Amino acid sequence: MKPAPFDYCCPDTVEEALAVLSANAADAKIMAGGQSLMPMLNFRVVRPQLVIDISRLLELDFMRERADAGLTIGALTRHRVLETSPLVASRFPVIPETMQHVAHLAIRNRGTIGGSLSHADPAAELPMLVGLLDAQIVVRSVRGERSVDAKAFFLGPLTSVLEDDEIVVRIEVPGLPAGMGWSFQEFARRPGDFALAAVGALIDAPDGRVREARVAMMGVSDTPLRRHEAEALLTGQTLSDGLIRDAVQVACRSLEPRQDLHASPEYRRHLAGVLMERVLRQAWARALGDEK
Numbered sequence: 200m201k202p203a204p205f206d207y208c209c210p211d212t213v214e215e216a217l218a219v220l221s222a223n224a225a226d227a228k229i230m231a232g233g234q235s236l237m238p239m240l241n242f243r244v245v246r247p248q249l250v251i252d253i254s255r256l257l258e259l260d261f262m263r264e265r266a267d268a269g270l271t272i273g274a275l276t277r278h279r280v281l282e283t284s285p286l287v288a289s290r291f292p293v294i295p296e297t298m299q300h301v302a303h304l305a306i307r308n309r310g311t312i313g314g315s316l317s318h319a320d321p322a323a324e325l326p327m328l329v330g331l332l333d334a335q336i337v338v339r340s341v342r343g344e345r346s347v348d349a350k351a352f353f354l355g356p357l358t359s360v361l362e363d364d365e366i367v368v369r370i371e372v373p374g375l376p377a378g379m380g381w382s383f384q385e386f387a388r389r390p391g392d393f394a395l396a397a398v399g400a401l402i403d404a405p406d407g408r409v410r411e412a413r414v415a416m417m418g419v420s421d422t423p424l425r426r427h428e429a430e431a432l433l434t435g436q437t438l439s440d441g442l443i444r445d446a447v448q449v450a451c452r453s454l455e456p457r458q459d460l461h462a463s464p465e466y467r468r469h470l471a472g473v474l475m476e477r478v479l480r481q482a483w484a485r486a487l488g489d490e491k
């Protein structure tokens with residue numbers, strides 16, 4: 200199919216883009232990499248009167264180190280940059296481990312961080328990842344700038360707190376403790392398919408006991424999830440088979456995945472539990488220095 204007719208503009212600055220968006224907020228769509236928007240246009244799922252192409256806004260294509268060993272990542276940074284950057288790998292090894300699961304190489308070369316977060320697909324890796332990393336998503340409009348906690352940014356499938364006149368401009372990722380263990384695993388029917396379920400974990404255990412644990416899931420709810428009850432159960436403990444099983448049970452018992460053509464709710468819940476057990480074991484081993 201072909202998209203319905205629309206007007207097109209390609210601003211040269213963020214200020215120009217925001218002014219055009221403000222004047223046409225109800226009838227405009229932002230396009231960055233176009234990997235999500237173009238299929239929706241072609242299938243006429245969306246029919247904007249105006250498409251604002253922000254791909255030339257190089258001021259949003261950057262990565263900067265933060266004083267706390269974290270990173271500030273511009274919204275036009277491509278998926279492939281996060282996957283291959285030595286700086287990202289040294290500060291946040293869970294990011295490249297996760298990004299290699301995002302779709303296919305051609306899409307990772309074009310898709311942008313801000314575009315994926317704005318699209319708010321509950322089966323996409325980046326929305327879950329920013330929640331796992333306690334990131335802040337910074338959005339801007341002609342009215343000013345505001346910072347939104349990643350865990351509060353996503354409201355439902357393809358729905359976020361973004362107002363019609365706002366654009367994601369950067370992501371603030373705070374640094375992690377040195378030696379923090381990490382792991383991410385997902386299950387998809389074929390490489391590049393959306394995951395039926397995925398789990399990421401971070402474990403800080405400098406003295407052999409868990410000082411901080413983070414567990415996030417995707418594909419099992421209308422939004423990415425943090426499993427805070429399971430995190431609290433793990434904190435202060437030395438991981439054992441029994442404790443891991445208890446944490447998995449706590450994390451999965453309240454999951455209510457949707458029924459769809461790809462998997463039943465029961466199957467997704469089972470997958471989430473299996474994957475969580477695997478990532479906890481791997482993150483724990485890495486926290487103790489037993490696995491790279």
